[in-house]
Amino acid sequence: xxxxxxxxxxxxxxxxxxxxxxxxxxxxxxxxxxxxxxxxxxxxxxxxxxxxxxxxxxxxxxxxxxxxxxxxxxxxxxxxxxxxxxxxxxxxxxxxxxxxxxxxxxxxxxxxxxxxxxxx
Amino acid sequence: xxxxxxxxxxxxxxxxxxxxxxxxxxxxxxxxxxxxxxxxxxxxxxxxxxxxxxxxxxxxxxxxxxxxxxxxxxxxxxxxxxxxxxxxxxxxxxxxxxxxxxxxxxxxxxxxxxxxxxxxxxxxxxxxxxxxxxxxxxxxxxxxxxxxxxxxxxxxxxxxxxxxxxxxxxxxxxxxxxxxxxxxxxxxxxxxxxxxxxxxxxxxxxxx
Ligand SMILES: C[S@@+](CC[C@H](N)C(=O)[O-])C[C@H]1O[C@@H](n2cnc3c(N)ncnc32)[C@H](O)[C@@H]1O
Ligand SMILES: [Zn+2]
Numbered sequence: 001x002x003x004x005x006x007x008x009x010x011x012x013x014x015x016x017x018x019x020x021x022x023x024x025x026x027x028x029x030x031x032x033x034x035x036x037x038x039x040x041x042x043x044x045x046x047x048x049x050x051x052x053x054x055x056x057x058x059x060x061x062x063x064x065x066x067x068x069x070x071x072x073x074x075x076x077x078x079x080x081x082x083x084x085x086x087x088x089x090x091x092x093x094x095x096x097x098x099x100x101x102x103x104x105x106x107x108x109x110x111x112x113x114x115x116x117x118x119x120x
Numbered sequence: 121x122x123x124x125x126x127x128x129x130x131x132x133x134x135x136x137x138x139x140x141x142x143x144x145x146x147x148x149x150x151x152x153x154x155x156x157x158x159x160x161x162x163x164x165x166x167x168x169x170x171x172x173x174x175x176x177x178x179x180x181x182x183x184x185x186x187x188x189x190x191x192x193x194x195x196x197x198x199x200x201x202x203x204x205x206x207x208x209x210x211x212x213x214x215x216x217x218x219x220x221x222x223x224x225x226x227x228x229x230x231x232x233x234x235x236x237x238x239x240x241x242x243x244x245x246x247x248x249x250x251x252x253x254x255x256x257x258x259x260x261x262x263x264x265x266x267x268x269x270x271x272x273x274x275x276x277x278x279x280x281x282x283x284x285x286x287x288x289x290x291x292x293x294x295x296x297x298x299x300x301x302x303x304x305x306x307x308x309x310x311x312x313x314x315x316x317x318x319x320x321x322x323x324x325x326x327x328x
Binding site for chain 1 (some may be wrong): 164166167188189190192196198201202205214215217218219220221222225226227228229230232257
């Protein structure tokens with residue numbers, strides 16, 4: 001799973017539905033991705049992201065990003081490339097997603113987050 | 121136009137016991153979507169989501185023929201999610217992630233998804249069987265759709281209207297006896313199969 005996907009997910013419990021609560025990533029094994037840079041897709045994806053949640057998740061993996069992105073930044077290819085790499089080329093192989101609202105945790109195994117309840 | 125075909129030869133007998141395998145309806149949905157590829161390209165989608173990926177045959181077929189988008193595959197059956205990850209790998213599809221998730225239990229993604237694809241559980245069953253199979257979260261969740269086979273679809277449409285972006289579209293396969301859901305019918309006599317329908321439907325079924 002990449003950070004782009006983390007940013008699009010939320011707690012899969014009915015109790016938390018509609019809250020738009022970002023999940024906290026406790027990363028385990030991380031591997032580098034090899035996806036080829038795509039400027040246009042990055043810019044379009046920026047319009048869909050919860051930027052602050054992304055900044056926080058990136059920080060937990062040691063990547064610092066500015067608190068906000070302006071239109072002018074879209075021309076800054078170095079920055080856009082860095083955003084692309086953090087969004088698409090950080091593969092979270094194992095770890096855990098924590099919902100700060102209900103304290104449920106969801107495992108990530110072999111690169112797959114499992115948001116299904118673990119009661120059976 | 122040069123259409124790339126998905127490779128599915130890695131799917132073995134053991135997989136077919138645990139995951140809804142590529143079937144007649146799978147290929148009808150693939151054909152309908154690829155026939156509509158120019159429409160999809162014109163939308164310039166950023167996020168494409170398949171709900172209920174099963175083996176991953178449908179989402180992979182689109183990913184192979186559409187650049188510049190990010191693909192997400194969801195399924196309630198974790199074995200389906202794992203198999204889809206392998207299908208991506210076998211087809212060298214990189215711009216894609218999979219998640220084990222019940223789409224009826226709460227999704228983020230409000231107004232974010234540009235294309236949603238779904239071959240849902242649409243087979244008529246009792247409500248009890250539908251609910252029980254949803255609870256199983258395994259291959260048995262693939263088919264039972266509740267009364268008139270449309271209980272899942274009715275809930276799905278509510279969810280999809282919430283997650284589609286302003287110009288987003290849903291590609292949905294269902295059976296005639298499920299009823300009608302609006303949208304544009306994509307099957308012609310040549311591409312179709314008795315009783316099955318594939319529609320393209322806009323957010324909130326607005327006609328555009
Ligand atoms: C008819 S199969 C289609 C599989 C594949 N897309 C294909 O066309 O071959 C329906 C799929 O939906 C999944 N599904 C059923 N209920 C679901 C739910 N509530 N959330 C996510 N996926 C679900 C099933 O596990 C199954 O893989
Ligand atoms: Zn929660």
